[in-house]
Amino acid sequence: MTKKVLIMTQNFYPVIGSAGNRMKNIFQLLNDKGIETHVLTTEPAYPNKNLYKDDMFWDDPHLNKSSDKIIRVPIKNKKFSNRIFSRLFLYIEIMFRFLHRLWKLKNEKYDYIYVTTPPIFIVFAALLGNLVVKSKIILEVRDLWPDSLIGVKTFDHPIIIKFFRMLERKMYRMANYIVINSKGFEQHIKASLDVNKHSLIYLPNGPRIHEIVKEKSNREEFRVVYTGNLGLAQDIEHLKHVASLLQEHNIRFDVLGYGMKAEEFIHYIEQNQLTNVYMHKPTTRKKSLExxxxxxxxxxxxxxNEVFDTVLPGKVIDYMTCRTPIIAGIKGTAAQVIEDNKTGFVFDQDNVRGMVDKVLSLKANPNERKQLADNCTKTVSKYFLWESNIEKIVEIIYE
Incomplete structure (x- = not known):
């Protein structure tokens, strides 16, 4: 008998970023495995709704024709805000809209609801809605919450955080399975659980087979790149310093950035006349990888911040997918992946000059860059390939 799964997520194709791409891959690969998989999501809105008026982002013809399996609920908010209460109202709105839709889906007989956090409110929509739908719950944790709120210093009221931690433990304990995209989350989650009653599955972000770069194209100009979110978790001040130092050495710096701090970064580039910094507008995953x-x-x-020691940013895997050695100002899980697999070099966040010095060293040593690039390809092919790792989810669905 065909198994049936409902994915509940705020981020889904064509939304840019790691989360949207991750949910797209899970949706496509489960359907390819013969598991009837539907998605309950919002209209694309990150970082703002207007971005998706451009047909460029709707670049998957097969998904564009899958409207019978993709349910998109409308939301009123036009763009994301860094104000905590504006975000809170957005998440509550999404929670109630998802609950309303789950009520309409009560006769669909899903074997599993696959729900992803953050935000945590979508998880509670799944848990409450499951009283009607009556499915098993696979909870995916892409970020430790509420620790991430404390880490970005947006909200740290002790009484509210204590309440949120109680909700966090409740969320973990109500799930049948828990999926994590970073091994750094494992210890924290196990501390909140009766481990004997729960299964933790490590399912990292990664490339599809066709995305892995085998050889880089030939070019004369040496270039450095940063892609992804420019938000509260990213070290925007140190990125500004990197840009300034690269300008001093006449090295081109390509930045494909979006998010709450993007305008601040652009203003810094203009104000300091950093002519070697090339800002790129948000674009599709394919063009980002290119x-x-x-x-x-x-x-x-x-x-x-200690909470970010557990994170494995999607951009780190994307860099390796493209055979591009990594210079990182990070600690913990991500640093260990880079160092253990010899795909780049890791520095303390404050050591920006050391990072740029290593860039200069790699510029002068193409053979070292080639060895690092080979390690990148070996690493993503061995540990991070979606076509291989999806079997972990297929296995528990058929268990």
Whole structure:
């Protein structure tokens, strides 16, 4: 008998970023495996709704024809805000809209609801809605919450955080299975659980087979790249410093950035006349990977907060997918992946000059870059390939 799964997520194709791409891959691959999989999501809105008026982002003809399996609920908010209460009202709105839709789906007989957090409110929509739908719950944790709120210093009221932690433990304990995209989450989650009654599955972000770059194209100009979110978790001040130092050495720096701090970064570039910094507008995953492939070294930065020690940013995997060695100002899980697999070099977040010095060293040593690039390809092919890792989810669905 065919198994049936409903994915509940705020981020889904054509939304840019790691989360949207992740949910797209899970949806497509489960359907390819013969598991009837539907998606309950919002209208694309990150970082703002107007972005998706451009047909460029709707670049998957097969998904565009899958309207019978993709349910999109409308939301009123036009763009994301860094104000905590504006975000809170957005998440509550999404929760109630999802609950309303789950009520309409009560006769669909899903075997599993696959729900992803953050935000946590979608999880509670799944847990409450499941009283009607009556499916098993696979909870995916892409970020530790509420720790991430504390980490970006947006909300740290002790009484509210204590209440949120109670909700977090409740969320973990009500799930039948828990999927994590970083091994750094494992210890924290197990501390909140009766481990004997729960299964933790490690399912990292990664490329599809066709996305892996085998050889870089030939070019003369040496280029450095940063892609992804410019938000509260990213180290925007150190990224500004990187840009300034690269300008001093006349090195081209390509930045494909979006998010709450993007305008601040653009203003800094203009104010300081950093003519070697090329800002790129948000674009599709395919074009983003093409940009990374055209560059020789990639930059990754996270704020120096303990909660981010557990994170494995999607951009790190994307850089390796494109055979682009990584210079990172990060700690913890991501640093270990880079160092253990020899795909780049890791520095303290404050050591920006050391990072740029290593960029200069790699510029002068193409043979070292080639060895790092080979390690990148070996690493993503062995540990991060979606076509291989999806079997972990298929296995529990058929269990």
């Amino acid at each position: 940009l990374i492939e055209q560059c020789d070294v990639a930059i990754a930065l996270l704020n120096d």
